[in-house]
Structures are given as C-alpha cells and as structure tokens.
C-alpha cells in the first residue's frame with residue numbers, strides 16, 4: 637500500500653490511525669454484531685458514539701457550558717443560510733466582512749432573507765489582505781456580524797478575533813477550527829463543515845450561544861431551526877451517522893496527540909516551512925497574500941511560469957505528493973496543511989519544491 641501525502645483542500649487527508657480504526661470496526665462495531673453504519677441512530681451504540689463525540693469536542697475546544705453543540709448535515713453552506721433564518725428578522729441588516737470566496741458565498745446565501753451589508757471588503761485588492769479593522773463600517777442595528785476566519789481558497793486568515801462590540805459575532809471556521817486555541821466566548825456562533833479539519837464531508841459542527849437560540853428569526857420549517865435541532869439532540873431526522881462517528885474518532889485522535897495547543901505549534905512550523913521555501917525562491921514561487929494574514933492552513937502559490945504547472949503537478953505526484961492543484965478561481969497551486977497533514981509531509985513538499993526549482997529554474 638502506498639498512501640501519498642495528500643494536500644487536498646477538502647475533502648482532505650485524515651489521520652491514518654483513524655482510517656485504520658474505522659477499517660477494523662467497519663464490519664462489526666465492538667460488541668454490536670453489526671457495523672455502526674447499519675445501526676439505528678437511536679440505539680445504544682450510536683447514542684454512545686454521539687455523546688462521546690460531543691464531550692470530546694467540548695474538551696478539545698474548551699467549549700463553555702452556555703454554548704450548544706450541534707452535529708448537522710447540509711455542509712457549511714447550509715449553515716450560512718440558516719444563520720439569517722434563525723438570528724435575523726426579515727429584511728434586518730446583517731454585516732458581512734468579506735475577505736475571500738467563502739465570505740462572498742456566505743453573503744449570497746442570506747440575500748433573500750436579510751439586508752446584507754458588506755461592512756468590509758477585500759475584493760478590490762484581489763483578497764490579498766484583510767481590510768484594517770478601523771475601516772470597517774459596522775451597522776449599529778445589525779442582527780450579527782459574519783466573517784470567515786480562514787479563506788480556504790485565497791489563503792487569508794484572521795490572526796485575531798475582531799472586536800465588534802455587542803452585536804453577536806458569527807464566524808465560518810470550516811478550514812481552521814481546532815487548529816489553535818480559540819476563545820469561544822467571544823462568539824455568538826461558529827460553524828464548520830467537517831471535511832477540512834474535523835473529519836469526512838457530510839456533517840457540520842455548529843457551536844452556538846444558547847441565549848441566541850431564543851431569537852425569533854424568520855418563518856421557517858422545524859428542520860431549519862437550530863433550537864429544534866438542539867431539542868432533538870441533532871436527530872430531528874436521520875443524522876449522518878457514519879460521518880459523525882468518523883469525526884468522533886478524529887476528535888479522540890486530536891486529544892491523544894496533545895490537543896489544539898499542540899496542533900497550533902505543529903501548524904505554525906508547517907506553514908513557516910512552506911512560506912520560507914516560497915519567499916526564498918527568488919521569485920520562482922510566489923504567494924501574494926500580505927505576510928501578516930497568510931493562512932496557516934491553506935498555502936496558495938504560483939510558479940513564475942504557468943507553463944511549468946502541469947510538470948510540477950506530474951513530478952509532485954511521482955514524488956508521492958498529491959492534490960496540489962490550485963482552486964480554479966485562482967489557478968496555480970495550493971497546499972492545504974490541516975491538522976492531519978504530518979510535518980513529514982510538509983518537509984517532503986518543501987524538499988520537492990527546492991529540487992524542482994533546481995531542475996527547472
């Protein structure tokens with residue numbers, strides 16, 4: 637068997653120990669006489685899996701008791717729409733800080749429901765920087781302020797939680813949740829699709845201040861109502877049990893590895909190693925994001941000559957380094973280096989990039 641180092645942005649690489657455990661348990665979940673994927677979500681085995689996943693995530697992220705945790709299907713994009721339905725009155729102003737592709741998506745999802753206001757926007761600068769906090773034009777009567785903690789495509793990451801006063805802060809942490817310690821009490825809600833840093837695609841995590849769930853929001857079906865999901869223990873309908881189970885295994889793995897503080901140290905080293913190769917290449921490689929807001933999770937980069945892109949990808953694959961092609965919106969390359977990417981993988985990529993430059997420079 638030859639597993640490559642996989643730099644995919646999402647669905648993304650998973651810890652090998654987790655995949656092995658899932659394989660070992662696929663035919664029979666210990667003591668159950670069946671696979672966990674074949675059992676009722678209301679049976680004792682899955683109820684235990686679900687309870688442990690929540691408890692482990694609470695430990696991992698130090699989630700305060702006055703925050704609810706939901707495991708939902710629909711991906712991050714669905715949460716982007718549900719935010720408006722649950723927390724804003726029809727047509728109310730909601731502030732959006734747009735620092736890349738996903739911030740734009742978030743805004744687009746709520747346009748039928750709220751008066752979406754671009755309080756800050758990095759688009760004119762090609763999303764290579766985050767507009768300074770002093771330039772944001774926040775609305776006093778906004779239902780909430782939304783931002784994207786890490787822009788997965790543009791490689792732009794907030795290094796601090798922005799101060800927005802009393803208006804609830806809602807953040808898309810899809811591609812950076814659990815990558816470093818975070819003070820959740822600063823947020824009204826954070827959410828993340830699992831397929832970047834938490835597990836397989838098909839389940840999303842919503843962490844929301846309980847008090848916010850009392851807002852009336854807008855007319856909506858119970859299945860679109862976060863309070864109803866909480867009351868139904870994220871089982872209003874059949875939940876994505878296998879994805880939830882796999883995410884639970886990833887949470888246990890992260891705790892065993894030393895938790896988010898340890899991943900923060902590893903992630904800082906991994907990102908520094910890649911940016912060092914890019915910046916030290918004399919222009920052979922380039923990353924155009926302002927240094928202070930470069931993402932630790934997704935490193936987009938360009939070769940000085942586009943004609944080399946295909947060669948780079950072919951030779952990388954031969955060296956056991958896959959999924960480096962950049963998002964079609966930007967072109968070039970992108971290395972996604974989430975928690976499950978070992979430091980050895982980033983070292984291998986850095987070494988390959990150096991050798992590739994020598995051969996083709």
Ligand SMILES: *Cc1c(COP(=O)(O)O)cnc(C)c1O
Nearest residue numbers: 711712713738788808810811829
């Ligand atoms: C991937 C991603 C999304 C979209 O997630 P889906 O689960 O496909 O809906 C949204 N925001 C960010 C920051 C992402 O990285």
